Every structure is written in structure tokens, then in C-alpha cells.
Amino acid sequence: MTGVAVKRTSAEGLHHHERPALSDPVLARRVLIFLALAFVAVFLGLPLLIVFSSALKEGFGVYLAAISDAETLSAVRLSLLAAGISIPLNLAFGMAAAWLLSKYDFPGKSVITTLIDLPFSVSPVVAGLMFVLLFGANGWFAPLLSAADIKIIFAVPGVVLVTTFVTFPLVAREVLAVMQAQGSDEEEAALTLGARGWTVFFRITLPKVKWGVLYGVILTNARAMGEFGAVSVVSGHIRGETNTLPLHVEILYGEYQFASAFAVASLLGLLALVSLVAKHWVEWQAARRRTGDVIKGAAT
Amino acid sequence: MRLFTKRGVLPGFGPSLGFVVFYMSLLLLLPLSALILRASGVGLGEFFRIATEPRVMAAYQLSFGTSFAAATCNAVFGVLLAWVLVRYPFPGRKLVDAMVDLPFALPTAVAGIALTAIYAPSGWLGAPLLKLGMKAAFTPFGIFLALVFVGIPFVVRTVQPVLEDLEASLEEAAAVLGATRLQTFVKVLLPQLFPAVVTGFTLAFARGVGEYGSVVFISGNMPMKTEIAPLLIITKLEQYDYAGATVIACVMLGVSFLSLFALNLLQRRRTGAR
Amino acid sequence: MSVTVQNLTKRFGGRREVVGVDEISFNCPEHRITSLLGPSGSGKSTLLRLVAGLEVPDAGAVCINGVDITNVPVRQRNVGFVFQNYALFRHMTVAENIAFGLTVRKAQKAQIQERVAELLSLVQLSGYEKRLPDQLSGGQRQRIALARALAIRPKVLLLDEPFGALDAQVRVELREWLHRLHEQTQVTTLLVTHDQEEALELSDHVVLLRDGKIEQAGAPTELYERPANAFVASFLGGATILSGRVVRGQALFAEEGLSTAVDLAEGSIVEAFIRPHDVRLAKVKGGTPAKVARVERLIRIGGFVKLAVALPNGDRISVQMPQHEFLEHGIEQGDSVLLDLRHGQVTPRLSYSI
Numbered sequence: 001m002t003g004v005a006v007k008r009t010s011a012e013g014l015h016h017h018e019r020p021a022l023s024d025p026v027l028a029r030r031v032l033i034f035l036a037l038a039f040v041a042v043f044l045g046l047p048l049l050i051v052f053s054s055a056l057k058e059g060f061g062v063y064l065a066a067i068s069d070a071e072t073l074s075a076v077r078l079s080l081l082a083a084g085i086s087i088p089l090n091l092a093f094g095m096a097a098a099w100l101l102s103k104y105d106f107p108g109k110s111v112i113t114t115l116i117d118l119p120f121s122v123s124p125v126v127a128g129l130m131f132v133l134l135f136g137a138n139g140w141f142a143p144l145l146s147a148a149d150i151k152i153i154f155a156v157p158g159v160v161l162v163t164t165f166v167t168f169p170l171v172a173r174e175v176l177a178v179m180q181a182q183g184s185d186e187e188e189a190a191l192t193l194g195a196r197g198w199t200v201f202f203r204i205t206l207p208k209v210k211w212g213v214l215y216g217v218i219l220t221n222a223r224a225m226g227e228f229g230a231v232s233v234v235s236g237h238i239r240g241e242t243n244t245l246p247l248h249v250e251i252l253y254g255e256y257q258f259a260s261a262f263a264v265a266s267l268l269g270l271l272a273l274v275s276l277v278a279k280h281w282v283e284w285q286a287a288r289r290r291t292g293d294v295i296k297g298a299a300t
Numbered sequence: 301m302r303l304f305t306k307r308g309v310l311p312g313f314g315p316s317l318g319f320v321v322f323y324m325s326l327l328l329l330l331p332l333s334a335l336i337l338r339a340s341g342v343g344l345g346e347f348f349r350i351a352t353e354p355r356v357m358a359a360y361q362l363s364f365g366t367s368f369a370a371a372t373c374n375a376v377f378g379v380l381l382a383w384v385l386v387r388y389p390f391p392g393r394k395l396v397d398a399m400v401d402l403p404f405a406l407p408t409a410v411a412g413i414a415l416t417a418i419y420a421p422s423g424w425l426g427a428p429l430l431k432l433g434m435k436a437a438f439t440p441f442g443i444f445l446a447l448v449f450v451g452i453p454f455v456v457r458t459v460q461p462v463l464e465d466l467e468a469s470l471e472e473a474a475a476v477l478g479a480t481r482l483q484t485f486v487k488v489l490l491p492q493l494f495p496a497v498v499t500g501f502t503l504a505f506a507r508g509v510g511e512y513g514s515v516v517f518i519s520g521n522m523p524m525k526t527e528i529a530p531l532l533i534i535t536k537l538e539q540y541d542y543a544g545a546t547v548i549a550c551v552m553l554g555v556s557f558l559s560l561f562a563l564n565l566l567q568r569r570r571t572g573a574r
Numbered sequence: 575m576s577v578t579v580q581n582l583t584k585r586f587g588g589r590r591e592v593v594g595v596d597e598i599s600f601n602c603p604e605h606r607i608t609s610l611l612g613p614s615g616s617g618k619s620t621l622l623r624l625v626a627g628l629e630v631p632d633a634g635a636v637c638i639n640g641v642d643i644t645n646v647p648v649r650q651r652n653v654g655f656v657f658q659n660y661a662l663f664r665h666m667t668v669a670e671n672i673a674f675g676l677t678v679r680k681a682q683k684a685q686i687q688e689r690v691a692e693l694l695s696l697v698q699l700s701g702y703e704k705r706l707p708d709q710l711s712g713g714q715r716q717r718i719a720l721a722r723a724l725a726i727r728p729k730v731l732l733l734d735e736p737f738g739a740l741d742a743q744v745r746v747e748l749r750e751w752l753h754r755l756h757e758q759t760q761v762t763t764l765l766v767t768h769d770q771e772e773a774l775e776l777s778d779h780v781v782l783l784r785d786g787k788i789e790q791a792g793a794p795t796e797l798y799e800r801p802a803n804a805f806v807a808s809f810l811g812g813a814t815i816l817s818g819r820v821v822r823g824q825a826l827f828a829e830e831g832l833s834t835a836v837d838l839a840e841g842s843i844v845e846a847f848i849r850p851h852d853v854r855l856a857k858v859k860g861g862t863p864a865k866v867a868r869v870e871r872l873i874r875i876g877g878f879v880k881l882a883v884a885l886p887n888g889d890r891i892s893v894q895m896p897q898h899e900f901l902e903h904g905i906e907q908g909d910s911v912l913l914d915l916r917h918g919q920v921t922p923r924l925s926y927s928i
Contacts, residue, residue: 021475021628021648022468028481029388036384037396039377043449044399046424047406047414054417093323100316104308112320114560115328121556123510124408125530126549129537130331133338138542140334165327187310197311219404226407229512233534246409246513253413253517262417265410272405279405280398469661472628475648476655477675477726487674491665 051269054262066252066263074240075248075264078159082231082244083224086164090220091213094171098209099201102179103187116169124166128233131162154236159244162230167223171216178212179205211286215279222275226268339550342543350547359529360551366440367508370447371454375501378455379493385456386463400456403449408513415446416517438520443528446515447508454507455500462496499566506559510552575639575729575762577602577625582634584620594620596786597634602730602779604639607756607763609773612783613809618766619734621783625764626732627651638729654723654761658735660715662707668694668718669703675726693721696755713744717751724759731763737772749776770810774798782806807847814848814891828885831867834915846915850880850894854914857905866910867891883911 024032056063066072101113119127134140135152145152152158186208190200206213228246235242237251245268252261339347350356384390385397403411419426419436429436436442466489474484512530520526527535529552536544578601584594595617602608610618623629625636627648635644643651663671670677672693673686681689694700697717707715716736723731736752737745753776756763767773773780774794781791789809790802801807804815818827825836825844832853838844858866870890871882879900881893891913905911 018630019468019472019628020630021472024387024481032380033384033388033390036377036381039381040396040399042425043452044402046418047411047449048402050417050424051410051414054414093320096316096319096323099312100320103310104313106313106317110564112324114564115324117560118328118332118556121506121510121560123512123530123549123552123556125512125533126335126510126552126556127331129533129545129549130335132537133334133542133546134331165331168323168327184308184310191310200310201312222405226405226410228407228409228412229530232512233537246407249409249413258417261413265413268407268410272402272407272410275405276398276401279401467659467661469657469659470663472648473655473657473661473663473722474674474678476626476628476651476653477678477722478649478652479674479678480649483678487678488663 048269051262051265054258055266056259057262058259062259063263063266066257066260067267069260071240071243072245072248072264075243075245076267078156078242079225079244079246081156082160082163082227083221085160086167086224087217087220089164090168090171091217093168094173094175094216095213097172098175098179099205101176103184116172119166119169124227124229125233127165128162128230131158131165131230131234135161153234154238155242158234159231159242162234163224163227166227166230167220170220170223171213174216174219175209175212178209182208211282211289215282215286218275218278218282222272225271335546335549335553338542339546342547346543347547347550350544351551355523355527356529356532356544356548358524359527359532359548362440362443362526363509363529364555366443366447367505367511369444370451370508371501371505373444373448374451374455374504375497378452378500379459379497381452381456382459382463386460400453403452408450408511409517411449411514412446412517415442415449415514419445419518437518438522438526440526442518442520443515443526446518447511450511450514451504451508454504455497458496458500458503459493462493466492495566499563502559502563502566506556509555576604577608577730577762577764578637578640579621579625580635580637582621582624582636583632584617584624584629585632593617593786595624595631598783598786598788599634600781600788600791602762602764604762605760606778607753607765607776608779608781609777610764610766610781610783611768611770611773611809612789613768615785616783617786618768618783620786622732622734622764622766625730626653626655628655652726652728654726654728654731656716656719656723656731656733656736658738660707660719660739662715662719662722664707666706667703668699668705668707668710671707671718672722672725674722679726689725693725696724696758697721711744712740713748716740716748720752720755724761728761731761733763733765735766735768737767737769745772752776774810782809801847804845804847807849811849812892814889815845816848816889816891817843817845819843828867828889828891829887831885831887831889832891832913832915848891848915850892852916853883853891853893854916855881855883855893855895855903855905856912856914857903858910858912867913869905869907869909869911872905872907881905883913885913 097112097116101109132139132153135145135158136142137153139145139153141152150157152161186204187200190204195203225244226246227244228250231244232247232250235244235247237243237247239251243251245264249261249265249268252258252264342350381400385393385400416423416437418424419429419442421427421430421435421437423437426436434441436445470488470492471484474488479487510530512528515528516531519528519531521528521531523532529548533545533548533552536542536548578599580599581597582595582599583597586592586594598617598621610621612618620629624631627643627646631644635642637643638651638653663674666674669690672690676686676689690703691700694702697720699714699717699721702710702714702718707718710718720736737748740748749772765773765776777794779792780794780797782789782797784805790797790806797806798810801810801813804813807813808815816827816832818825818832820826820836820838820840820842822840823835823837824833825838825846826833827846832848834846836844867886868884869881870884873880874897877897878894879897881895883891883893885891893913
């Protein structure tokens with residue numbers, strides 16, 4: 001696993017600038033802060049800003065028309081559907097995987113751990129291609145599917161499937177990191193007191209990891225609704241049917257309807273901001289309650 | 301069917317293992333094997349020929365080259381950002397800290413059109429850059445800039461916790477021995493941060509190579525010049541050249557595996573050498 | 575190079591303002607080892623860090639050899655500092671660690687090599703140049719930390735609980751080793767410790783601190799034999815403190831469970847700091863139980879016997895004697911005994927010390 005980070009407020013850190021051996025000269029400090037802020041402003045601030053400014057460029061009327069357009073609404077529905085199905089599925093998987101990998105040792109454990117990371121390092125286009133090879137016109141299951149008259153590729157099921165694929169590590173990694181940090185002492189204590197498996201899980205573990213779970217769900221949702229590359233390959237871009245919000249943005253942009261494209265994009269931008277706020281709120285809550293550590297950065 | 305012994309007394313091993321393996325087989329191994337088998341069906345010689353076609357090679361060069369450059373840029377600025385966020389209290393620090401996660405939260409398509417709008421010849425930064433003689437959008441430089449955006453969180457988030465956990469006494473020892481802050485940073489702190497920086501770099505690089513949405517709008521997509529590998533895969537798919545698409549995808553998968561492997565090795569060395 | 579501290583004060587801010595060091599003044603004689611001794615929170619580490627320049631005082635001055643260095647930044651003070659957890663640079667070899675102070679001063683390579691070799695032989699770890707700190711034992715790491723501090727020929731050597739993280743046996747060995755090292759180098763040393771045995775053994779001069787203030791400063795024997803107050807007495811050597819009254823030339827304590835002849839005014843209230851080996855026992859047969867002490871427990875440790883004795887008024891006192899003396903008396907658990915002070919300080923109680 002990579003990048004496990006426990007967000008702590010180090011008591012020492014609060015005094016850093018008070019200790020002469022640890023404090024940098026004021027000029028150096030100012031310059032570095034300026035450079036950092038400049039970098040953040042250019043690379044992070046501008047993109048965010050331009051989404052909203054371009055969306056409103058042609059006036060509020062155009063903006064409203066774009067986001068209430070029938071095709072936009074169907075894209076919203078599809079995105080929500082994809083998220084709505086992939087989240088519970090991956091939640092179940094994530095909990096099981098986290099439990100499995102944190103509480104037991106067994107041969108093949110490292111294989112599973114490595115494989116879970118795979119959707120992260122694979123290009124989303126490659127992910128989409130894999131499903132085309134399975135369910136597409138020339139795919140493995142093509143004969144079966146055409147016999148049953150089911151369409152997966154270039155239809156809604158494909159979009160949902162691919163979304164589930166790209167998001168499946170998120171909850172698992174997050175909850176795994178939290179479980180590893182918290183240890184199994186309490187669960188073992190519950191065992192000695194006579195509790196059975198599910199009881200231990202629901203009454204001991206779940207309350208402990210709830211912030212990690214919530215964090216994972218927030219990340220999953222953001223990714224699910226925003227996935228572009230993989231969905232682009234399998235969706236077929238059928239307007240009003242197999243377009244998610246990001247795909248709809250692409251279509252509008254391709255038709256040079258820039259303001260509308262940015263208008264729809266701004267919805268996703270708002271979602272991103274809400275996700276960021278929610279993430280930080282969860283981190284803050286977890287740190288406050290000290291119910292185990294919400295691991296920041298495990299979702300790289 | 302106790303094929304192997306598990307260590308751990310908590311109940312639920314069987315069910316959780318079963319479910320995890322089932323789920324992963326269905327969702328991960330099945331698609332993976334479809335890709336690999338399809339690629340192997342192409343035959344080794346043909347595989348090699350397709351993988352080294354000029355247009356494909358150009359795409360690799362572009363994807364790998366720009367990712368490498370962007371990851372390097374992010375390594376430098378990532379350390380800077382992490383340092384400033386951990387060590388210097390300033391108004392708005394929490395906000396900036398939250399912003400670092402933006403590339404993760406923002407959908408790639410949105411990032412893609414936003415970045416294109418910024419760096420287009422008429423864009424906020426594109427116009428001044430043009431005056432300086434630099435074309436940003438629709439060139440490899442534009443791809444580089446987009447990949448920098450995508451990779452920002454990787455180095456920052458891996459370096460931050462290491463910085464936060466640094467022992468103060470090491471810096472104090474260096475100071476008492478007469479080192480200036482710069483000397484302390486270079487000789488004492490940087491070596492300790494190095495593994496985290498490399499981890500972040502590798503993650504950013506791997507991500508950049510496969511990135512599609514953020515890059516496809518700004519890149520111009522001219523074959524042999526500004527066509528990224530993922531786009532080439534899609535193009536071949538649209539032309540029903542399954543073999544071609546599969547081969548390129550396999551090469552990219554190989555790169556992904558390699559980077560995952562390298563990272564795991566690094567992690568193990570780090571925790572082993574402690 | 576002597577170290578002088580004048581009216582040094584350091585307060586730590588935050589929600590609870592904690593006074594680390596409160597107007598402390600003392601002097602460390604040149605070429606000697608001075609110990610800063612005290613319980614946790616007494617301010618001794620803070621004091622050491624103030625001398626090093628790792629903390630900035632709120633008031634007062636630090637002088638080395640008469641020169642006021644209060645405003646001199648830490649990296650220019652040329653002091654040697656050894657941390658409790660060694661603070662060795664883990665990614666550098668032993669040689670690189672020791673050389674660090676010279677490297678940042680841009681010394682010549684040959685010079686550096688020579689000095690490193692010199693120091694390694696001084697700390698008896700020649701041949702360890704290419705080892706990494708992780709490959710060394712705790713005691714070895716501490717010696718390297720010392721070598722690193724000495725490499726820059728510091729005017730003053732500051733040691734912050736240098737043996738705190740080590741096993742008991744290693745601690746004792748290193749203590750003796752440090753003493754020998756100091757004889758060789760003659761560097762003015764300021765040592766922080768909470769271990770009174772260490773302070774008494776190693777130092778020429780002891781400064782005992784509590785809650786940011788000096789309780790007593792002087793030679794070890796002075797603090798031990800003539801403690802200024804109850805705290806000093808009990809910190810150094812574990813004294814029991816009893817109060818009593820003089821009756822007919824005898825100071826009587828604990829309802830006459832313990833008495834000793836004194837030459838003080840009849841009826842005056844007195845206080846005694848009694849160390850376990852200051853007490854003499856005599857076995858008693860019969861006698862009014864109310865006026866007699868009882869042996870509750872005895873433990874044999876090495877060549878000594880420790881007895882826990884209950885006094886008639888319920889107080890407990892700890893008595894210690896060499897094995898042979900104990901055997902002469904033939905005392906067993908439960909026996910009644912009479913107590914006398916061999917020698918222990920009995921002073922008129924003029925004011926209460928908390």
C-alpha cells in the first residue's frame with residue numbers, strides 16, 4: 001500500500017517557528033510562501049475559476065438553459081445511477097477486503113493487496129477496452145449476450161460496470177488503512193467475551209471505522225460521477241441515453257457550445273468542491289473524536 | 301477446504317476471502333485476462349510489429365516524456381508545497397491545503413476543458429505565453445502543463461506526513477554543529493524525504509502516462525505529434541483495429557505493473573531498513 | 575571556559591502558562607562537570623537548551639567565559655550538544671556523522687579524516703567509520719553522538735540525559751567511561767539528569783532544581799550531607815523527614831519511637847532528615863508496645879538488608895544496614911526494635927519547607 005498518512009497535529013509543530021534551530025529566516029520564509037501560493041494559484045486556482053467564469057460568460061439565461069436541458073438531465077440521471085450502483089457494491093467489497101487484509105495473514109495476501117491497486121495505475125481507457133473485449137461485439141460473451149438480447153457495451157450496463165471497476169479500490173484502501181492503524185485488540189477482546197463474528201463486526205469494528213468508510217464513499221462518489229476515459233470507451237455517446245455528465249460536457253464542447261459545456265462542467269465543479277469540503281469535514285470529525293485515524297492520501 | 305493455514309483468530313476468514321476473490325475475479329481478473337489473452341492471440345511477432353509502429357512509438361514518447369517531465373516538476377513543487385504547508389503558518393493555509401486535493405476531486409473532462417481554455421492562444425495564460433513566443437495549447441508543452449495539474453497531490457500528500465513526523469532533534473543537532481538552515485535542509489532533511497518524493501514521483505508518472513480526460517482536449521491530437529497513447533487506443537478501436545488497440549493497451553498495462561512493482565519494492569525497503 | 579547563567583527566565587505560552595525556568599543564576603566552573611539535577615518538569619532540560627541556544631529566554635543572560643552570548647544564534651555558539659535519543663543522522667555513516675560539524679565549516683578533506691579517526695579512537699570505536707547508526711547498539715550510538723559533538727572542539731559540552739535511553743548496566747558502564755573521557759578532554763561539561771546517583775558520581779558541582787528554581791547548588795557531598803531543606807534531603811538519598819520535640823536532651827520523634835541525643839533548647843520543635851543507613855537498631859524484648867517500633871518487612875539485596883519499620887505513631891521509616899551488621903543483631907520480621915540515629919541532621923524547625 002502506498003502513501004498512508006495519519007493527520008496529526010504535532011504539538012512540536014506548533015512551536016516550530018518559536019524554536020531558533022528550527023525556524024527559517026523571515027525572508028526565505030516569505031519567498032517560499034509566495035512561490036507556493038503562486039504555484040497553487042496558477043495551477044489549481046485558475047482552472048477552478050475559469051470553469052465558473054466561462055459558464056456564466058454568455059449570461060445567466062444560457063447557463064440555466066444548459067443545465068436544465070433534457071439531455072443534461074438524462075446525463076445527470078445516468079451519472080447518479082452509475083454512482084448509485086457502484087457505491088454500495090464497492091462498499092461491500094471494500095469492507096470485506098479491508099477485514100480480510102487487516103485481520104489475517106495468509107499465502108497470496110500480497111497478491112490481493114497488489115491487485116487491488118491495479119485500477120489506480122491502469123489508464124481508464126485501457127480499463128474501458130478490457131470491458132469492450134469482454135462484452136463488445138467481438139467479445140468473449142458476445143454470442144451469449146446477443147442470444148439473450150442484452151446490450152452491455154454502448155448501453156447503460158456497460159457504463160455502470162466500468163464505473164464500478166475504476167472505483168472499486170477506493171473504499172477498500174481507505175478502510176484498510178484505518179483498520180491497520182487501529183489494530184484488532186478490541187475485536188479480540190469482544191471474542192473473549194463471547195461475541196460472534198457478525199456481532200463483532202457490526203458493534204465493534206463498524207463504529208470504529210465509520211469515518212474511514214464515509215471518507216471512502218465520498219471519494220468513490222466523486223470518482224464515479226466524474227469518470228471520463230473509461231466511460232468514453234464503452235458508452236457509445238448516445239445522446240440522451242448513454243451519456244454521463246462528463247461525456248455530455250465533451251459533446252457540447254465538441255459542438256463549440258462552450259458556454260453550455262462549461263455550464264454543465266460547473267455542476268461537476270460544484271460537486272468537486274462539495275466533495276472537498278465533505279472530505280475535510282470527515283477528517284476533522286475523525287481527528288476530534290479520535291475514533292481511529294482517517295488516512296489522508298491513501299487514495300492516491 | 302482448508303488449503304492453507306490462516307493466521308488470525310477472528311471469525312469470518314472464509315466468507316470474506318470467498319467474497320473478495322469472487323468479486324475481484326469477476327471485476328478484475330476477468331477483464332484483465334480478456335486483454336492479455338487477446339493480445340497473446342496476436343502472436344509475438346505481430347505484437348512487436350504493432351507495438352513499434354512509428355505512430356505508436358510517437359505516442360509512447362509523448363505520453364512517457366511529458367509524464368516524466370510533469371512528475372519531475374511536481375516533485376520539486378510538491379516538496380515546496382509540503383514544506384510551506386507543514387512549517388509555515390499563514391492565513392489561508394487550511395484552504396490551500398484543501399485545494400491540493402482538487403485534481404483528485406475534479407472530473408478529468410472538466411479539468412481538460414478548463415486547462416484548454418486557460419492555455420488556448422486567446423486564453424488567460426495562453427495569450428501572454430504566446431507573446432513570449434511559447435505556444436501552450438495543442439502542443440506537448442500544453443500536455444505537460446495539464447499533467448502537472450493532474451499530478452500535484454501525489455508528491456505533496458506523500459511528503460507531508462513524513463515532514464510532520466520528522467524528529468526535531470535532528471535539525472537541532474545540525475544547528476548546534478554549525479549548519480545553516482539551507483545546509484540542514486539539503487544534508488539532513490532532504491535525504492529523509494527522498495523515499496517519499498520518489499514514491500510520489502512514481503505515482504504521478506504512472507497516472508500521467510494513462511491520463512486521458514485532462515489531456516485529450518489540450519493536446520490537439522495530431523498523429524505523430526500530439527497524439528497521446530490512450531487516444532491512439534480509442535482511435536484504433538473506432539477503426540475496429542482491435543489487435544492494435546489491444547497491443548498498445550498491453551504495453552501500457554505492462555508499464556503500470558512495473559511501476560506498481562517498483563513502488564512495492566520501495567515500500568518494503570523503507571520499512572525493512574528501519 | 576566557564577558557563578555563567580544570570581537571572582534566566584523562560585515561560586512557555588499556551589493555554590496554561592508554564593514557567594520553565596524562573597530567574598535562575600548559577601556558574602559552571604571551567605573544566606569541571608556540573609550536573610543539573612531535578613525531577614521531571616524542574617526546568618533542567620530547558621535550562622540546558624537555553625545555554626545551547628535552542629530556546630530563546632524571556633529574560634536574563636547566558637555567558638561563556640565572561641562573554642555574553644545570549645543573542646548569539648545557536649549555530650555560532652560552538653557548543654557541543656548530545657541529545658537523549660542521540661539524534662544521529664541515520665542516512666549517514668558514522669564517519670559522516672562525526673565529520674558533519676567540520677563538513678559544514680568547509681574544512682579540508684584530509685583534516686576531516688584525521689579528526690574523525692582521532693575521535694573514533696577517543697571513544698574507542700576505531701574501525702566503525704563505515705557503519706550506519708542502525709547497525710550500532712545504544713551505547714555505541716551515544717558514544718558516536720559524543721564524538722560528533724566533540725569534533726568541533728566545543729567550548730562547552732552539554733549533555734541532555736545522555737544515558738536515559740540505555741539499559742541499566744550500559745548506563746553504569748558509560749558513566750565511568752564518561753568520567754575517564756572528561757579527564758582526558760577537560761572540556762567544561764554541563765550534564766542534565768534526573769538520576770541522583772549519576773549526578774553524585776560524576777559531577778564536581780551539582781545544581782538541584784525544582785519547578786524552575788534552584789533548591790541548592792554546591793559540591794555533591796555538600797548537598798548530601800548538609801541539605802538545605804526537606805526536598806533536597808529526600809531527593810538525594812531518599813530521606814524520611816520527621817518532626818519532633820526536644821525533651822531532656824533527647825530529640826523525640828514519632829511518639830518516642832525514635833530518639834537521639836541533641837544539644838538543643840528544651841522544648842524546641844525540631845526536624846530530622848533521616849537516611850536509611852543513618853538509623854541504628856536494637857532488638858527489644860517486652861516493653862510497652864506503644865513506644866516501640868516494629869519491623870514489618872525485610873529484604874536482602876546484595877550485601878545490604880533493607881528493613882521497613884513501623885513507628886509507634888503509624889509512620890514508616892526505611893532502614894538499611896550492611897549484611898554483617900544485620901546478622902549481628904539477629905533481627906527477624908515482626909520483632910520490636912528501638913531506634914537511634916547514628917548521625918542524621920536534626921535541625922530546629924524554623925520555617926516549613928513544602
